[in-house]
Amino acid sequence: MYKNLRITVVIPCLNEEQGVQKVLAEVPAFVDEVIVVDNGSTDRSAEVAHQMGAIVVSELSRGYGRAYKTGFSRATGDIIVTLDGDHSYPVDALSYLLEAFMHCRVGFLSASRLPTLTDDAMSLKHKIGNRVLSFVMSILFLRWVTDSQSGMWVFRREALSHMKLTSDGMAFSEEIKIEAIKNKKIGFREMSINYSQRIGEKKLRPWRDGLANILFLFRKRFGL
Numbered sequence: 001m002y003k004n005l006r007i008t009v010v011i012p013c014l015n016e017e018q019g020v021q022k023v024l025a026e027v028p029a030f031v032d033e034v035i036v037v038d039n040g041s042t043d044r045s046a047e048v049a050h051q052m053g054a055i056v057v058s059e060l061s062r063g064y065g066r067a068y069k070t071g072f073s074r075a076t077g078d079i080i081v082t083l084d085g086d087h088s089y090p091v092d093a094l095s096y097l098l099e100a101f102m103h104c105r106v107g108f109l110s111a112s113r114l115p116t117l118t119d120d121a122m123s124l125k126h127k128i129g130n131r132v133l134s135f136v137m138s139i140l141f142l143r144w145v146t147d148s149q150s151g152m153w154v155f156r157r158e159a160l161s162h163m164k165l166t167s168d169g170m171a172f173s174e175e176i177k178i179e180a181i182k183n184k185k186i187g188f189r190e191m192s193i194n195y196s197q198r199i200g201e202k203k204l205r206p207w208r209d210g211l212a213n214i215l216f217l218f219r220k221r222f223g224l
């Protein structure tokens with residue numbers, strides 16, 4: 001519990017046995033429930049997550065968005081916090097983000113990686129890609145967003161009932177922010193966090209996912 005609110009952490013996980021162990025070891029004691037959504041990892045991710053006390057949910061259909069939707073449907077907390085299983089997002093910033101979330105009085109807070117990014121945390125290609133995607137989303141949805149691809153969010157679970165989440169892939173990250181931005185009942189903010197180099201192999205395919213995410217933005221904006 002954090003200030004009388006039940007906290008659920010949801011982590012999508014595809015072959016992250018080293019990263020997920022480190023992430024779970026650092027989850028603060030006030031977190032009530034940790035859900036790791038395993039997408040058929042072929043390494044020991046599921047076993048490690050289970051041993052570390054997480055609820056392991058197995059989702060057989062692949063996809064980052066698919067994994068999140070399944071994880072959210074199992075969450076029972078008042079507040080959901082998300083992060084990757086690769087130890088790139090700061091687990092130790094959870095209380096800072098929850099304080100900011102309550103202070104801002106919004107329904108959805110996104111942790112932004114780009115304003116304080118160090119050189120070693122992200123390749124130049126990814127930095128450019130993330131900035132282009134964030135810029136296109138800002139123009140299309142008339143709201144300045146510094147990091148449309150961030151995977152660390154804090155939101156009221158109840159906000160999900162006001163969202164229409166269609167993406168099963170990497171575009172889920174931008175879609176959930178768009179849904180929060182569009183819905184005045186939810187309210188959207190960003191806060192800076194320190195992002196670091198991931199542990200293990202990247203699952204993102206930069207060109208393919210980047211292009212798919214751009215096309216998704218146009219389809220979502222113009223209802224195609």
Ligand SMILES: Nc1nc2c(ncn2[C@@H]2O[C@H](COP(=O)(O)OP(=O)(O)O)[C@@H](O)[C@H]2O)c(=O)[nH]1
Binds near residue numbers: 015062067
């Ligand atoms: N469950 C699940 N997790 C995925 C899938 N693809 C990626 N992930 C996880 O989602 C997170 C984000 O992927 P990552 O490669 O770190 O992408 P990036 O952070 O955008 O560069 C990581 O924790 C991955 O293990 C998937 O198809 N299913």
Ligand SMILES: [Mg+2]
Binds near residue numbers: 084086088198
């Ligand atoms: Mg990652």
